Amino acid sequence: MSRSYDIAKEVFADWGVDTEAALARIATIPISVHCWQGDDVAGFEKKSGTSGGGIQATGNHPGRARSPDELRADLEFAYAQIPGKHRLNLHACYLDTDESPDRDAIEYRHFAPWVDWARDQGIGIDFNPTFFAHAKADDNLTLAHPDAGIRDFWIEHGRRTREIAARIGAALGSAAVNNIWVPDGYKDIPVDRMAARRRLEASLDAMTAESHDRAHMRDAVESKLFGIGVEACTVGSHEFYLGYAIRKDMVLCLDMGHFHPTENVADKLSSVALSVDEILLHVSRPMRWDSDHVILLGDDILSMAQELVFADLLGRTHIGLDFFDATISRTAAWVIGTRNMQKALLRALLLPQARLKAAEERLDHTARLLLTEEVKDLPFAAVWAEFCARQDRPTGQALIGELDRYQAAVASRG
Ligand SMILES: C[C@H](O)[C@H](O)[C@@H](O)C(=O)CO
Numbered sequence: 001m002s003r004s005y006d007i008a009k010e011v012f013a014d015w016g017v018d019t020e021a022a023l024a025r026i027a028t029i030p031i032s033v034h035c036w037q038g039d040d041v042a043g044f045e046k047k048s049g050t051s052g053g054g055i056q057a058t059g060n061h062p063g064r065a066r067s068p069d070e071l072r073a074d075l076e077f078a079y080a081q082i083p084g085k086h087r088l089n090l091h092a093c094y095l096d097t098d099e100s101p102d103r104d105a106i107e108y109r110h111f112a113p114w115v116d117w118a119r120d121q122g123i124g125i126d127f128n129p130t131f132f133a134h135a136k137a138d139d140n141l142t143l144a145h146p147d148a149g150i151r152d153f154w155i156e157h158g159r160r161t162r163e164i165a166a167r168i169g170a171a172l173g174s175a176a177v178n179n180i181w182v183p184d185g186y187k188d189i190p191v192d193r194m195a196a197r198r199r200l201e202a203s204l205d206a207m208t209a210e211s212h213d214r215a216h217m218r219d220a221v222e223s224k225l226f227g228i229g230v231e232a233c234t235v236g237s238h239e240f241y242l243g244y245a246i247r248k249d250m251v252l253c254l255d256m257g258h259f260h261p262t263e264n265v266a267d268k269l270s271s272v273a274l275s276v277d278e279i280l281l282h283v284s285r286p287m288r289w290d291s292d293h294v295i296l297l298g299d300d301i302l303s304m305a306q307e308l309v310f311a312d313l314l315g316r317t318h319i320g321l322d323f324f325d326a327t328i329s330r331t332a333a334w335v336i337g338t339r340n341m342q343k344a345l346l347r348a349l350l351l352p353q354a355r356l357k358a359a360e361e362r363l364d365h366t367a368r369l370l371l372t373e374e375v376k377d378l379p380f381a382a383v384w385a386e387f388c389a390r391q392d393r394p395t396g397q398a399l400i401g402e403l404d405r406y407q408a409a410v411a412s413r414g
């Protein structure tokens, strides 16, 4: 135990906060690390093309993973810099096989190497159908397409991903969240939103008709306000999926980049939690639009973490990340973003929650303001450093050295 942690422990104790309890809790919170930061959302299908669907990784920093083996090596390195045990969030376009199945023909065996690897790592996997970067998505319509043949193709894709996710969950003994994000929308103002939404609803109903054991797989649905090419209307809007998730008892995914830039996504948690059992977060950082920047230890993330802790939502929230930046080291992006999410959670766990809530309860808004400002000076960094030391993870200069060393080692990839 370091001297600075000893001092911090006493300072927090003076505020009535048990640092050991916070350290024990943070060690149990898994973050689902998204595979797509490692290769700019390219995936491993035998085709070339851009990410499509209105999402776009920009930049050409050296070191992009070009194969499942490279991606796994990068992930292993990243996990080794992040305290705690985490998960992998895998997209369906990241299959690991010599075959070239189309999206409506993927099977569990195409992902089996990922499961074997995850078992060796002792981690769980979450999964996602891939409704973008495909010729049958070129109209920016998939499950909501007016053509029944195109809808059926994507329904089959989604149906298979649920089956694959359930098998992954069963194989690893940990439920896989299968998150459905559908990019469908219109560049210019549509005249029949209702028809498009009815088609999406019917396709989702067909796609999810088969029930799977919740111990193995959970369906999640992710809304969006707009994307590149679908500026006027996204069929799967927030209201659409909020209603759908409530009616169908599904997990509701809130992506922090999928709302108006001034909306406070943290504020939504306690509201939606009254109507849905489970929430999936895509922690991201929009800059003017859904730009998916690497998350900072800033106000948005701190508020999100505080809501999760203060509203007691950690037990029913799956925390996933969703950012991708191709202008910087991709492994550093994972490490910085994931550690920031953990730092935010640790800070929230170290706040004098009861005292803050009591001030609000007695309408003492002066005390509440005073407390929220005073606690900003508490020695959070010493507790974080202790967490990393106990988990044998680097901090400060040592971390920078590790990230630089690994980036230099992968920079020659073509
Ligand atoms: C690759 C992901 O599925 C994607 O980022 C989705 O979650 C999203 O947020 C699209 O904007």
Ligand SMILES: [Mn+2]
Pocket: 181, 222, 255, 282, 322
């Ligand atoms: Mn997302």
